[in-house]
Amino acid sequence: MIIGKIRYNEDLLDGLIKVVKEKGIREGGVFLIGALQSAKVGYYDQSSKKYIEIDLPFPQEIVSGIGNVSLKDDEQFIHLHLSLSDSNGNMRGGHLLKGCKVFACEYIIIPSRDLNLQRKYDEQTGLFLLKD
Ligand code: ZN
Numbered sequence: 001m002i003i004g005k006i007r008y009n010e011d012l013l014d015g016l017i018k019v020v021k022e023k024g025i026r027e028g029g030v031f032l033i034g035a036l037q038s039a040k041v042g043y044y045d046q047s048s049k050k051y052i053e054i055d056l057p058f059p060q061e062i063v064s065g066i067g068n069v070s071l072k073d074d075e076q077f078i079h080l081h082l083s084l085s086d087s088n089g090n091m092r093g094g095h096l097l098k099g100c101k102v103f104a105c106e107y108i109i110i111p112s113r114d115l116n117l118q119r120k121y122d123e124q125t126g127l128f129l130l131k132d
Contacts, residue, residue: 034104063091069117082095082096
């Protein structure tokens with residue numbers, strides 16, 4: 001298990017990709033807590049099969065982030081969902097997109113081996129899902 005932090009001002013998604021690449025982690029579980037200065041998350045519209053981008057340009061707590069690292073075209077790919085809370089404790093969230101500016105973030109990565117976590121395009125959903 002690896003525990004570490006993503007630095008102030010870093011992009012959360014870029015920071016996580018950097019960590020798994022530096023540590024040579026190709027698959028496993030990812031968990032995180034912390035706070036963002038501003039956020040951008042996605043909502044996958046199932047009929048248009050496109051992500052709607054949701055801008056949340058204000059400070060929020062990362063109540064929880066949960067996801068995984070797998071391989072897409074032999075490159076590390078992070079799939080993570082964020083639960084965020086604002087100054088009133090109201091929750092929002094969604095699929096982690098580039099554009100989340102870190103205030104503070106602590107992650108836990110649990111690398112796995114030999115699960116062959118690879119992503120492949122899925123016609124039915126329009127998503128790159130884990131291969132059967
Ligand atoms: Zn997602």
